[in-house]
Amino acid sequence: xxxxxxxxxxxxxxxxxxxxxxxxxxxxxxxxxxxxxxxxxxxxxxxxxxxxxxxxxxxxxxxxxxxxxxxxxxxxxxxxxxxxxxxxxxxxxxxxxxxxxxxxxxxxxxxxxxxxxxxxxxxxxxxxxxxxxxxxxxxxxxxxxxxxxxxxxxxxxxxxxxxxxxxxxxxxxxxxxxxxxxxxxxxxxxxxxxxxxxxxxxxxxxxxxxxxxxxxxxxxxxxxxxxxxxxxxxxxxxxxxxxxxxxxxxxxxxxxxxxxxxxxxxxxxxxxxxxxxxxxxxxxxxxxxxxxxxxxxxxxxxxxxxxxxxxxxxxxxxxxxxxxxxxxxxxxxxxxxxxxxxxxxxxxxxxxxxxxxxxxxxxxxxxxxxxxxxxxxxxxxxxxxxxxxxxxxxxxxxxxxxxxxxxxxxxxxxxxxxxxxxxxxxxxxxxxxxxxxxxxxxxxxxxxxxxxxxxxxxxxxxxxxx
Numbered sequence: 001x002x003x004x005x006x007x008x009x010x011x012x013x014x015x016x017x018x019x020x021x022x023x024x025x026x027x028x029x030x031x032x033x034x035x036x037x038x039x040x041x042x043x044x045x046x047x048x049x050x051x052x053x054x055x056x057x058x059x060x061x062x063x064x065x066x067x068x069x070x071x072x073x074x075x076x077x078x079x080x081x082x083x084x085x086x087x088x089x090x091x092x093x094x095x096x097x098x099x100x101x102x103x104x105x106x107x108x109x110x111x112x113x114x115x116x117x118x119x120x121x122x123x124x125x126x127x128x129x130x131x132x133x134x135x136x137x138x139x140x141x142x143x144x145x146x147x148x149x150x151x152x153x154x155x156x157x158x159x160x161x162x163x164x165x166x167x168x169x170x171x172x173x174x175x176x177x178x179x180x181x182x183x184x185x186x187x188x189x190x191x192x193x194x195x196x197x198x199x200x201x202x203x204x205x206x207x208x209x210x211x212x213x214x215x216x217x218x219x220x221x222x223x224x225x226x227x228x229x230x231x232x233x234x235x236x237x238x239x240x241x242x243x244x245x246x247x248x249x250x251x252x253x254x255x256x257x258x259x260x261x262x263x264x265x266x267x268x269x270x271x272x273x274x275x276x277x278x279x280x281x282x283x284x285x286x287x288x289x290x291x292x293x294x295x296x297x298x299x300x301x302x303x304x305x306x307x308x309x310x311x312x313x314x315x316x317x318x319x320x321x322x323x324x325x326x327x328x329x330x331x332x333x334x335x336x337x338x339x340x341x342x343x344x345x346x347x348x349x350x351x352x353x354x355x356x357x358x359x360x361x362x363x364x365x366x367x368x369x370x371x372x373x374x375x376x377x378x379x380x381x382x383x384x385x386x387x388x389x390x391x392x393x394x395x396x397x398x399x400x401x402x403x404x405x406x407x408x409x410x411x412x413x414x415x416x417x418x419x420x421x422x423x424x425x426x427x428x429x430x431x432x433x434x435x436x437x438x439x440x441x442x443x444x445x446x447x448x449x450x451x452x453x454x455x456x457x458x459x460x461x462x463x464x465x466x
Contacts, residue, residue: 163176167352439452
C-alpha cells in the first residue's frame with residue numbers, strides 16, 4: 001500500500017486501500033479533496049492514520065480510512081458489553097446520548113458526525129449516536145453501569161507507566177513510557193497511531209482505536225510540547241451523570257493546552273469523575289513533569305524538574321485512595337498494583353542517571369516478580385500476563401484470564417520535539433498470543449471464540465506526524 005499523498009483521485013483510492021471503486025465513485029468532489037489531505041499506512045502491527053482540517057472534514061477522513069476496522073472493533077466491544085451486563089448496544093447508545101449528547105462541544109460533535117458519515121460512505125453504515133456511544137463506552141461500562149446495578153467498583157488494574165527527568169535520565173530531559181493492559185479481546189483494537197492536525201489548536205500524535213476522538217489508552221504528544229499518559233486508579237467509585245465526559249475533556253486538553261496547568265484546568269472543567277486516572281504529564285519546553293490524580297471529590301498535582309513518577313493503578317493521593325477507593329493494594333505485593341509499585345521504584349532507582357529510550361523499553365518488558373523474587377511471567381510484572389497466571393496467590397481473580405499487556409510506547413524530549421514516538425505492538429516483551437491455542441488450553445473462555453484474535457510478535461518502530 002502506498003504511504004504518501006498524491007494529488008489525484010486514483011491515488012486517494014490506493015491510499016485508503018480497502019474501499020471499493022464503487023464507494024470511491026460515490027464520493028463528492030469535496031470529499032475527494034478532503035481525502036487527498038489524509039493518509040493511512042500499516043507497519044509492524046500498527047495502523048497509522050493522518051487526518052487534518054476542520055472538525056467535520058477530519059472526522060470524515062477518519063471514518064472513511066478506518067471503516068473496516070471500526071466495524072470489527074464495534075462488533076467485538078458491543079459483544080463484550082452485552083456479555084458483561086446483559087444489555088445490548090441499543091441500551092448503551094440510548095443512555096450515552098441521554099447523558100452526554102448536550103454536553104459535547106460543537107467542534108467534537110462535528111468531528112464525530114464526520115466519522116460516522118465517512119465510515120458510511122466507505123461501506124459501514126453507522127450513525128453519529130453510535131459513534132458518541134462508542135467514544136463514551138469506558139465511562140458507561142466502568143463508571144455509570146456500577147451505579148445502576150449497585151455493583152462494587154471495577155478493579156481496573158491495568159497499564160504500567162513512568163515519567164522521569166533531571167538526575168534520573170541520561171541527559172536530564174524527560175523520558176516517558178507506557179504499556180496498555182486490557183482484556184485481550186478489547187485491547188487488540190487499540191493499534192491505531194492517530195495523527196490529528198486540526199485547523200484550530202495543536203497537532204496531536206496519539207495511540208487510539210478506530211472511531212475515537214481521544215486516545216482512550218491515553219498516550220499522546222502534542223505540538224505545544226505537552227506529552228502525557230496515565231494509569232487507571234483501581235477500586236475507584238465516583239460518577240456524576242451531570243458532568244462532562246472524560247473523553248471530551250481529555251481531547252480538548254490535548255488540543256488546546258500549552259502548559260501543564262492549562263491541561264489540568266481543562267480536565268477539571270465539568271469533571272464527571274469517570275475514568276479516574278493517575279496522569280503523568282511532561283512539558284518539554286521547561287523540562288517539568290507532573291503527576292495529576294483526579295477523582296470526583298478530590299484531586300492533586302505533584303510536579304518536579306528532578307525526579308520521577310510511576311503509574312501502577314493505585315492512587316498516591318491519600319484522600320482519593322482512602323475515601324474514593326474500596327480497594328487499595330498499595331502495599332500488597334501479591335497483587336499487580338503493589339508488586340509493580342515496588343518494581344518501578346527498584347528499576348528507576350537502580351538505573352538513576354542512565355535512563356533513556358533504550359532502557360525504558362527494557363523496563364516495559366520486565367518480568368521480575370517481586371512477590372516470588374524471581375523472573376516469572378504473570379500478572380505481577382510491569383509487562384503483565386494474566387493469561388499465564390494461575391492466581392494461586394490472589395484467589396479473588398480468575399486464573400488464566402485473557403488479559404494483560406498489549407503494547408509498549410516510549411518517547412523522550414528530543415524526539416517529542418520532532419513529534420515522534422516509538423511503539424511496539426503485541427506486548428512490550430514481544431511475546432505473541434495465539435487465540436486458538438489459548439482457548440484450547442483454557443476452554444472456560446470458549447465464549448470468546450470468534451472475537452479473540454492472534455497478536456504476533458513485532459519489533460519496535462518509530463512514528464511521526466505528517
